[in-house]
Amino acid sequence: MEKRAPYATRHEDTRGRFHQEADSATRTPFQRDRDRIIHSTAFRRLKQKTQVFVAHEGDHFRTRLTHSLEVAQISRTIARILGLDEDLAETLALSHDLGHPPFGHAGEDQLDACMAPYQGFDHNAQSLRIVTRLERRYPQFPGLNLTWESLEGLVKHNGPLTGPDTPVTSLPAAFRDFPQLETLELDQFAGPEAQVAALSDDIAYNNHDIDDGIAAGLFTVADLMELPLVGDVFRGVRVEYPEIDDRMVSYEAVRRLIGLWINDLVEETRRRIARVKPGSAAEVRALGEPLIAFSDAMEAPQRALRVFLYARMYKHYRVNRMRSKAKRVLAYLFEVFLNEPETLPPPWSGMAMPLETPQRARIVCDYVAGMTDSFALEEHRRLFDTRALT
Structure with missing residues (x-):
């Protein structure tokens, strides 16, 4: 084992998980977090989510998945050189893009516009929503029940979230919906592995x-x-x-x-x-x-x-054309699902139909944000191509 620096995050001193679990006999808490990310549905979907080019434009262009793997490789290298916890650095690298919707930043811009009357959309906040609520893999708790250190690094990897001019009330709704948000020391920088x-x-x-x-x-x-x-x-x-x-x-x-x-x-x-x-x-x-x-x-x-x-x-212009098409696809999908929630598949339709419009919009946003590029295009075809009856 590489010698750890005194400023490294120590897995032995983890602040734990918000839902109590027995420790693993074979893995450190941060190794366990990494494995939960890798096995998550949201992580697998990154293989067909845009980095710059829409996934179907070519097999050799980078997707969110291959980009995340490259970030993880660089993170482990730097963490090893600096004596940090490599597993925590890798966990944060692999999870940093989980909240991205289909079609890259064009998709994020369009979802934020669709959600403007309903407190907006932010992909970093959506990543937190995924790992604490939307992933459903364990009978004991919603989400992945990651350690405090992984959640803190995921939320603050770009710097402090709050300060004199940015109170908690100014944060995206998907952040504020997490009950333990303020325990993550929002006014401080993230730990060294998250910065890496x-x-x-x-x-x-x-x-x-x-x-x-x-x-x-x-x-x-x-x-x-x-x-x-x-x-x-x-x-x-x-x-x-x-x-x-x-x-x-x-x-x-x-x-x-x-x-x-x-x-x-x-x-x-x-x-x-x-x-x-x-x-x-x-x-x-x-x-x-x-x-x-x-x-x-x-x-x-x-x-x-x-x-x-x-x-x-x-x-x-080629990228702009893709962005324009992607925005229209997501705008049309969002509008139909918000106004006609019975067109959502189960269990999404069951969750959305009884709700008032603001709450329903967040459910629709979760559904659309979780789509891959190819699934979004196929949903659009099914809903708007009159020749597609299934």
């Missing part, structure tokens, strides 16, 4: 979107050459291997870029550790600033890459 998972997400999607964008023909290797850091790495690969094609250049350059991002994060985090000398995970949460971070020198290359990907990939 959050930045591993940035490393994964920034660099792998380069690979998917080139594979999709949205831009070329030559288009990347003027970007700071990214262009240097691509030029270096081209000089070192002049005979390989653009796809192989992309594979090698992205591999090197991921290593550069990881090394920068580790070096900057070690500088911060040396400065603040945290003695426990609780001290990390109370610092008032992140412990896990990239250096200031990495900010300009990251910003330039994001601007490039936004213009050349996320706002490409």
